[in-house]
Amino acid sequence: MAKSSDKPPKAPPATRTARFLKLAGMTASVASQYAGQRVRRALGREEDNERRQAEAYDRMATQIADTLGELKGAVMKVGQIASQTQDFLPKEFALALQKLQKDAPPMAFSVIREQLENELGAPITELFASVDESAYAAASIGQVHRARTLDGREVIIKVQYPGVDRSLDSDLKQLKMTLKLGGLLKIPKESVDQLFNELRERLSEELDYTNEARNIDRFRHFHEAHPWLTIPAVVPELSSRRVLTLILEEGDHISEVVPERYSQQTIDLIGQHLFQTMADQLFVFKAIHGDPHAGNFAFRPDGTVILYDFGCVKQLKPKIVEAYRRTLKAAIGENYKALDQCLIDLGARVEGKPAVDEAYYAMWRDIFIQPFASPLEKYNFGEADIHKQVAAKASTVLQYWESFKPPVESIFIDRMIAGHYWMLKRLGVQAAFRQALEAYL
Numbered sequence: 001m002a003k004s005s006d007k008p009p010k011a012p013p014a015t016r017t018a019r020f021l022k023l024a025g026m027t028a029s030v031a032s033q034y035a036g037q038r039v040r041r042a043l044g045r046e047e048d049n050e051r052r053q054a055e056a057y058d059r060m061a062t063q064i065a066d067t068l069g070e071l072k073g074a075v076m077k078v079g080q081i082a083s084q085t086q087d088f089l090p091k092e093f094a095l096a097l098q099k100l101q102k103d104a105p106p107m108a109f110s111v112i113r114e115q116l117e118n119e120l121g122a123p124i125t126e127l128f129a130s131v132d133e134s135a136y137a138a139a140s141i142g143q144v145h146r147a148r149t150l151d152g153r154e155v156i157i158k159v160q161y162p163g164v165d166r167s168l169d170s171d172l173k174q175l176k177m178t179l180k181l182g183g184l185l186k187i188p189k190e191s192v193d194q195l196f197n198e199l200r201e202r203l204s205e206e207l208d209y210t211n212e213a214r215n216i217d218r219f220r221h222f223h224e225a226h227p228w229l230t231i232p233a234v235v236p237e238l239s240s241r242r243v244l245t246l247i248l249e250e251g252d253h254i255s256e257v258v259p260e261r262y263s264q265q266t267i268d269l270i271g272q273h274l275f276q277t278m279a280d281q282l283f284v285f286k287a288i289h290g291d292p293h294a295g296n297f298a299f300r301p302d303g304t305v306i307l308y309d310f311g312c313v314k315q316l317k318p319k320i321v322e323a324y325r326r327t328l329k330a331a332i333g334e335n336y337k338a339l340d341q342c343l344i345d346l347g348a349r350v351e352g353k354p355a356v357d358e359a360y361y362a363m364w365r366d367i368f369i370q371p372f373a374s375p376l377e378k379y380n381f382g383e384a385d386i387h388k389q390v391a392a393k394a395s396t397v398l399q400y401w402e403s404f405k406p407p408v409e410s411i412f413i414d415r416m417i418a419g420h421y422w423m424l425k426r427l428g429v430q431a432a433f434r435q436a437l438e439a440y441l
Contacts (some may be wrong), residue, residue: 109145157243284440379433
């Protein structure tokens with residue numbers, strides 16, 4: 001999420017034709033670069049090929065990231081998701097796409113006002129007592145403005161950028177073509193199709209704010225027994241498919257959770273609340289908040305967690321939750337034969353391929369178990385370097401490349417866990433979660 005700037009950019013191309021042409025130009029350029037790189041690789045010396053490939057990937061990745069950032073919408077959201085994983089793209093792309101996770105520049109208020117009035121069917125002065133023209137926050141598919149209702153309630157209005165929902169299918173089709181023609185997808189065609197179908201379903205839901213309003217009501221009901229978790233309520237009479245008005249619930253951004261205002265005890269309490277929220281949604285509710293980045297959370301000095309943005313919600317199949325549960329139990333118990341079968345059930349391991357060496361599983365288990373290694377001793381997330389250990393071992397994946405595939409059904413579970421890891425690290429939480437985890441298993 002971002003704060004407003006002095007010179008807001010123009011709206012992204014709103015028509016499908018304009019967006020198609022922009023993406024088609026990117027596709028042609030990337031395909032041309034890839035073809036040239038293949039020719040140079042065939043003619044060049046072997047010792048130069050790896051360096052040249054990395055340089056070519058850097059150029060293509062930068063161009064793709066810049067284009068997706070300019071277009072916003074579904075393709076920018078896919079870029080954000082891709083930046084959190086190297087399961088299906090070269091590492092150069094994960095690095096280049098990380099900038100899409102940073103604050104997005106807001107659109108001019110004139111664009112937002114027109115969309116707001118079109119959606120709610122009246123002049124803005126007849127809808128709200130006041131609306132702050134400076135964006136309260138901005139993201140890939142829309143932005144937020146503070147306002148006051150005619151009856152005096154403080155609210156925020158989430159307004160979708162024009163055209164992004166109507167161009168979803170063509171955007172994703174063109175992006176998939178870009179990645180294919182650029183030789184960038186490292187997974188079989190069947191997995192590519194499954195992955196993009198999953199992304200399309202989630203994004204289609206996220207672009208329908210009436211669906212998000214229903215999600216908010218469901219999650220508020222599920223979490224009503226958790227007084228330490230706040231989810232802003234919907235104002236239905238001022239909401240539509242592309243406008244969502246919510247009661248204002250303010251808290252501190254993660255960057256404002258500092259020792260001057262938050263004791264270590266309070267930070268650890270927040271960590272406990274984050275872990276319980278995540279685990280309850282996964283194992284009990286079987287529906288998860290699928291966009292767990294720092295901009296979608298806020299905190300208060302009494303330990304309260306505020307959770308925003310329920311556009312991306314993944315309803316989990318019970319068999320996937322059970323497979324995930326058994327996978328964790330097998331890993332914790334160092335039962336690697338059972339773990340191999342659990343990963344097949346989860347869709348992460350290719351059935352029919354030879355069993356994976358137990359030492360390989362043990363290596364990864366020893367990395368990921370660290371926060372849960374001791375039932376009583378606190379783990380210091382602030383000093384955690386699990387991400388560095390994973391990066392250092394990434395090359396070993398090639399040894400079993402044909403045995404694994406991106407687990408499409410659980411990709412949003414992995415995203416949720418990774419997002420919470422980074423928040424616990426940024427907060428500097430110190431906690432022993434082993435017993436709490438075992439209770440869910």
